[in-house]
Amino acid sequence: MSDKIINELEELLHANVVTTETAENIREYFHQKKEESHNRLSSIFGILGAILVGLGIILVFAHNWDNLSRLTKIILSFLPLIVGQLLCGYSILKKSESTVWKETSSVFLFFAIGANISLVAQVYNIPGDLDSFIITWMLLSLPLVYLLQSSIVSLLYIVGITYYCCNSNYFTYPSTQSFLYWLLLLGIVPHYYQLVKTKALSNFTLFHNWFISISIVICLDTISHKNGYLLYLSYMSLFTIFYFIGKTSFFDKQKLKNNSFLIVGKLGILYLLLLYSFKWFWNKSFYKTDSISETLLSIEFIIACALTLIAALLFYKKNSRTNFKEVSLLELVFLMNIFPLISAYEFSIVANVIVLFIGIFEVKRGIKLNHLGLLNFGLLLITILIICRFFDTDLSFVLRGILFITIGLGFFLANYFILKKRNRNEK
Amino acid sequence: MKNKKITLLIFILVIVAQFYVPLQMMFNQEDIMKTGTEFKFQTAPIDPYDPLRGKYITLFFKEREITVQNNIKWRSSETVFATLTTDKNGFAKISSISKMKPKNSESYIKTKISLGYMNSKIIIDFPFNRYYMNEDIAQKAEKIYQEFSIKKKNETYALVAVKNGEAVLIDVRINEVSIKDLASKK
Numbered sequence: 239m240s241d242k243i244i245n246e247l248e249e250l251l252h253a254n255v256v257t258t259e260t261a262e263n264i265r266e267y268f269h270q271k272k273e274e275s276h277n278r279l280s281s282i283f284g285i286l287g288a289i290l291v292g293l294g295i296i297l298v299f300a301h302n303w304d305n306l307s308r309l310t311k312i313i314l315s316f317l318p319l320i321v322g323q324l325l326c327g328y329s330i331l332k333k334s335e336s337t338v339w340k341e342t343s344s345v346f347l348f349f350a351i352g353a354n355i356s357l358v359a360q361v362y363n364i365p366g367d368l369d370s371f372i373i374t375w376m377l378l379s380l381p382l383v384y385l386l387q388s389s390i391v392s393l394l395y396i397v398g399i400t401y402y403c404c405n406s407n408y409f410t411y412p413s414t415q416s417f418l419y420w421l422l423l424l425g426i427v428p429h430y431y432q433l434v435k436t437k438a439l440s441n442f443t444l445f446h447n448w449f450i451s452i453s454i455v456i457c458l459d460t461i462s463h464k465n466g467y468l469l470y471l472s473y474m475s476l477f478t479i480f481y482f483i484g485k486t487s488f489f490d491k492q493k494l495k496n497n498s499f500l501i502v503g504k505l506g507i508l509y510l511l512l513l514y515s516f517k518w519f520w521n522k523s524f525y526k527t528d529s530i531s532e533t534l535l536s537i538e539f540i541i542a543c544a545l546t547l548i549a550a551l552l553f554y555k556k557n558s559r560t561n562f563k564e565v566s567l568l569e570l571v572f573l574m575n576i577f578p579l580i581s582a583y584e585f586s587i588v589a590n591v592i593v594l595f596i597g598i599f600e601v602k603r604g605i606k607l608n609h610l611g612l613l614n615f616g617l618l619l620i621t622i623l624i625i626c627r628f629f630d631t632d633l634s635f636v637l638r639g640i641l642f643i644t645i646g647l648g649f650f651l652a653n654y655f656i657l658k659k660r661n662r663n664e665k
Numbered sequence: 666m667k668n669k670k671i672t673l674l675i676f677i678l679v680i681v682a683q684f685y686v687p688l689q690m691m692f693n694q695e696d697i698m699k700t701g702t703e704f705k706f707q708t709a710p711i712d713p714y715d716p717l718r719g720k721y722i723t724l725f726f727k728e729r730e731i732t733v734q735n736n737i738k739w740r741s742s743e744t745v746f747a748t749l750t751t752d753k754n755g756f757a758k759i760s761s762i763s764k765m766k767p768k769n770s771e772s773y774i775k776t777k778i779s780l781g782y783m784n785s786k787i788i789i790d791f792p793f794n795r796y797y798m799n800e801d802i803a804q805k806a807e808k809i810y811q812e813f814s815i816k817k818k819n820e821t822y823a824l825v826a827v828k829n830g831e832a833v834l835i836d837v838r839i840n841e842v843s844i845k846d847l848a849s850k851k
Contacts, residue, residue: 302720302799312691319687323680330672351683358687360797362694363721363834374686381679385672 244268277338284342285390292318292349299357308361315357322347329386344388348379372402376422383429389442392429393449399423400453407460419457426450439492447498451480455502461541468538470510471575475545477506478572482552507571508596508619512626514574514589546575567596593623601652608660613652621645694833701828702772704749704757706791708823708837720803721795722844724823724837729779729789731759739778739787746830747789748773756822759789766830775830793825793834802848806837809847813839 244265250256256264295318303311325343333339352375358364359371376398383392403419430450433443458476462469483489484500494501513519533539549572557565571592574585597619604613624641707727731747733739743764749772750760767773779790798806810821821844824836837844 300720300800302797316684316687319683323683327673327676327680330669330676334669354683354687355690358690362691363793363796364690364694378679378683378686381675385676385679 281338281341284338285345288342288345289349292346292353296349296353296356299353300360302360311361312358315354315361318350319347319354322350326382326386340386341388341390344382344386344391345394347382348391348394351375351378369402369406372398372405373418373422376402380425383426387429389429389433389446392426393442393445395426396423396446396449396453400456403457403460407457417460419460423450423453423457434488438488439496444496444498447496451498451502455506461537463537466538468533468536468542470513471542472538472545473506474510474572474575475542475549477503477510478549478569479503479545479552481507481568482549482556485556504568507568508593511571511589511593511596512622515586515593515623515626517586520586542575546572567592567599590623590627593619597623605652605656608656608663610653610656613656614649617645617649617652693831697828697831697833698826698835701826701831701833703835704751704772704825704827705755705822706757706825708821720800721797722803722806722837724791724794724796724834726791726794726823728756728758729791731762731787731789733762733785733787741778741780743778744775745778745789746773746775749827757825762787762789772827773830774827774832791832793823793832796823796834796837796844798845798848802845805848806844809844810839 247256247261247264251258251261299315306314322343326347329336329339329343355371355375376395379391379398380395382388383395399419399422402422406418430446433440433446437443455473455476458472459469461472480499480503482503484497484503489497489499553569553572557569574589597616600612600616600619602616604610604616624645628638706724708724739745739762745762745764746766747759748761748763748767749757752758774792776792777790779788813821820841821837821839823834824838826833826835839847
């Protein structure tokens with residue numbers, strides 16, 4: 239694209255369409271752009287290279303070279319660590335301006351630390367306490383995020399602590415209730431804050447948005463102890479909080495793919511609503527403990543209350559600016575958190591109605607804004623709702639068939655009319 | 666410039682920490698191997714896989730049970746101290762377990778309860794159930810064990826050094842020969 243324009247500049251100059259100065263400016267602009275993309279490309283390849291080499295070293299050592307003496311094995315296992323440290327030191331001293339150097343060397347060191355610890359464990363047959371291994375690895379790597387401003391190490395750190403959280407809380411039995419994850423997550427907050435402030439639109443920030451929001455969703459479950467069922471309330475509020483974060487002016491003006499909070503929040507709320515729409519969901523009691531006071535003092539209940547309160551504050555903050563004139567139904571769903579306290583079947587009907595309304599609202603918005611994505615999203619939501627209802631109602635096959643045909647036709651017709659409207663507008 | 670100096674200083678501290686952790690692990694294990702008491706635990710090996718550290722054989726120990734007076738106070742995955750003795754055949758045996766560190770200089774290991782049965786039997790997890798091997802011979806090692814176990818007289822044991830509650834697995838042997846040597850000869 240840029241080459242084509244530059245080639246045609248000569249012609250435009252001759253025809254006096256642009257001045258020499260403008261032509262020069264255009265050339266300079268494309269030159270700079272090319273350099274930027276070149277830098278980005280070498281960053282990507284550097285990082286990928288470091289990840290592959292790091293993993294490769296781990297695998298080569300995992301072969302367990304029996305014929306080497308213990309001392310040789312130990313010395314070899316320290317080699318990648320020393321190389322990584324030297325590279326990082328060089329990056330700090332001589333290449334402090336180069337993202338490629340800093341990212342690549344710190345990613346390499348990240349893997350070298352892991353390889354080193356696991357190899358020492360191999361040599362001495364230290365059995366796999368995976369949790370303490372990951373924590374040690376992550377804590378030893380965390381400083382690299384700040385010393386070398388390495389966002390990739392920061393992302394790897396998030397993956398690491400999330401894996402630790404899953405391993406200690408979900409994968410092992412009996413699971414231990416561990417809050418260490420939240421403390422470890424705090425370690426990354428200053429870096430994330432800095433990224434959002436200084437490089438809001440960079441890809442690193444985009445990945446952080448996604449990694450952090452998904453990691454929190456995965457790990458919120460760690461707080462569940464006896465009253466696991468109360469966790470739905472916490473999740474509902476968490477998704478609502480995400481939704482409001484995504485709706486802040488900072489995130490709202492960014493592209494949708496950057497706005498992980500909005501997407502995760504919205505999809506999360508809808509998922510829970512669909513779950514609420516089942517009758518069996520309300521069968522179970524939200525309280526598992528023996529007495530009410532025990533429930534009210536349980537960690538799940540306290541966290542649920544705190545999150546609901548934050549969601550309510552954010553709701554007020556967002557809507558007070560517009561005098562509560564632009565409140566969407568989705569923003570009010572978290573108020574359903576009050577329902578489980580008086581758990582009853584009727585609320586499944588309320589949930590059904592809300593999902594249906596949100597679906598219809600999205601379809602309407604799609605038509606109004608001439609947006610095929612929104613339109614189909616609304617239709618999809620209604621379809622999922624209908625499919626869900628098939629599970630707990632005894633409708634005849636004929637009726638189900640007719641319903642599906644109707645919905646299918648709805649998809650066709652709605653898309654057809656929008657496309658037709660578009661064509662007409664273009665003409 | 667001053668900023669860079671501080672960064673460098675912190676980086677050096679980080680390097681020290683990055684060296685300290687594995688070195689401390691190493692020296693601790695070396696010390697147990699050199700000055701600890703050696704025990705032979707009768708065992709049966711099988712061959713699994715760890716993505717980071719490679720192939721290893723998991724050891725299933727025969728003497729993991731102990732009968733206690735009242736089992737109510739023992740919970741699964743609770744940390745306990747198991748005192749070790751040697752039986753008449755020269756293999757290790759748990760003589761008692763306690764929640765507190767044994768005060769006398771007997772050999773003991775810090776470990777966890779795997780399961781507690783109602784009939785006051787308790788099963789202990791040993792903290793040295795992995796023996797890392799070369800990926801080419803780990804599977805062979807398991808086969809060798811199976812072949813040997815068909816024969817009548819067969820003693821497979823793990824040689825473990827114990828000191829101050831910690832244990833290091835030194836070797837796995839079948840009839841006094843290291844399983845590594847047996848497997849690599851085959």
